[in-house]
Amino acid sequence: MWTRLPSSALRVTGADRVDFVQGQMTNDLRGAPTPGVVACGFLNVRGQIEFFARAYKREGDVYLHLDAGQAEALAARLRRYIIFDQVEVEDLSGELRTVHVWDEAAVPGWNPQGGSAQTFELAGGTVLAGRVDRTGTPGVDLHFLARHEEAVLAALGGGEAPLDALDGARVRAGIPDITRDGFVGVLPQEVGLDVGGPLPSISYRKGCYVGQEIMARLEARGNARYHLARLRGEGLPDHAAVTREGRAVGQAGLQAGGLSLARLRKELLAGDVVEVGGVPASVEFLAPAPADA
Structure with a gap:
């Protein structure tokens, strides 16, 4: 069972990418494994949440997964803080799609005993996957190119659960x-x-x-x-x-x-x-x- 997630996304590249994002977010990206994923907030000076994201630390970039419509504003914020940092911020929202698979054992290519973030081939393309608990039981967020969406969903099989069902499960779980x-x-x-x-x-x-x-x-x-x-x-x-x-x-x-x-x-x-x-x-x-x- 899987659910489409309304999403937006940023890719941060450059030699200073990890240190730069580390200096903006509430969680410890630098201390995460590579690859790895951490949930984080981006706050204002009063400590209030401006954005919530999951940050994927990879060999060549930092991928920030956000809810729909959030990436453009976060990109503008991040760019305001670039001074001497060697980083570039790219909005990938139009190019990527994300689904949440409720049971991590149901994802072909995913290793349930592996790390929190994994990259593997699925349906002829490369997918980025992260272990995320959205229902009270860990599942997998799958991020892939929009042009591969039909093939990826076919490879997953199972049935599509509407977003309302996912919301119901997470509210019952207190997430x-x-x-x-x-x-x-x-x-x-x-x-x-x-x-x-x-x-x-x-x-x-x-x-x-x-x-x-x-x-x-x-x-x-x-x-x-x-x-x-x-x-x-x-x-x-x-x-x-x-x-x-x-x-x-x-x-x-x-x-x-x-x-x-x-x-x-x-x-x-x-x-x-x-x-x-x-x-x-x-x-x-x-x-x-x-x-x-």
């Missing part, structure tokens, strides 16, 4: 999608991107980057006022304000099957009743990630 859930503009720790969260995307030991000072303060003080939780209710609206007794207490993401992930104030308790755009919902806490996540 946010920063863009689709509308969590851009908030602190990473508030929506599950912290170490030990469902989508760990921060390294507190990697060195400086835009927004790093705020991240260091939050690590030292542990005083983020919001966290990621799940809401349950009938007819929940997408991307609505969450209130309790008329007071704003958070924001909800995409609704899927009567559930929604939400950025909620920490003083709320499991079982508390809130309103999402006027619709009643109950609060559920998410299980913590394993210690080695």
Whole structure:
């Protein structure tokens, strides 16, 4: 089973590519294996998320996989920071396609015991693959040339699951999608991107980057006022304000099957009743990630 992912993509090349991207993103690309993939955020000076990406470190480039419509703006941001760096930023969004295969064992050519990023031949072309948990069970994101799409999908076989089904699975598993859930503009720790969260995307030991000072303060003080939780209710609206007794207490993401992930104030308790755009919902806490996540 596989699902098409609305995507955009950047390729960063040049001798300084790894150090340059390392200095912009929240996670440790330099410490990743080659090939390897890490989830990361690109923050503003207030520590708020501007972009979420998965960065693939390869022998000749850094590939940044983003949600649809994000690459052009991130490319413009990156180019503003190029001074003496030997790097080039190329938007590949029109040339590539991405699908998520729910079961990594179902991908021909993929080694389930291998590394987190792999490149191999499939259907007469080269594909880039990364182990990504979008449903609570690791699957594989496959990136390939648009002209090979028909052949790649035929080689995968199985059935296509709509994006709504993938959203339902990830919300049940407590895994946010920063863009689709509308969590851009908030602190990473508030929506599950912290170490030990469902989508760990921060390294507190990697060195400086835009927004790093705020991240260091939050690590030292542990005083983020919001966290990621799940809401349950009938007819929940997408991307609505969450209130309790008329007071704003958070924001909800995409609704899927009567559930929604939400950025909620920490003083709320499991079982508390809130309103999402006027619709009643109950609060559920998410299980913590394993210690080695």
